[in-house]
Amino acid sequence: MTSPVNVDVKLGVNKFNVDEDSPHIILKTDPDKQALEVLIKACPAGLYKKQDDGSVRFDYAGCLACASCRILGLDTALEKWEYPRGTFGVEFRYG
Numbered sequence: 001m002t003s004p005v006n007v008d009v010k011l012g013v014n015k016f017n018v019d020e021d022s023p024h025i026i027l028k029t030d031p032d033k034q035a036l037e038v039l040i041k042a043c044p045a046g047l048y049k050k051q052d053d054g055s056v057r058f059d060y061a062g063c064l065a066c067a068s069c070r071i072l073g074l075d076t077a078l079e080k081w082e083y084p085r086g087t088f089g090v091e092f093r094y095g
Helices: 007-012 033-042 068-073
Strands: 015-017 025-027 048-050 056-058 078-081 089-091
Touching: 025 056, 033 048, 033 056, 033 068, 068 078
Parallel strands: none
Antiparallel strands: 015 089, 025 078, 048 056
16 A cells, blocks of 8 residues: 655755745735635645735745746736746756
């Protein structure tokens, strides 16, 4: 019998080269709250986190560049979404 897949373990072996000077995803100043709820649920890396006070914290550093948030929130929650500049972003190391 095989053991269940642990996604966190698989994501943990990926390498991230974060571009500190040029974030490739920027939230709007006043994003649509309903759109943020969708992004919290949709982001496979869990980068959108709801805080105790109801605000949403976002960190682009662990982005998998899947573009889910671009598709779901570009006009409602995001000011900018683009792929990371060359040599930056995620390097997949598992499968």
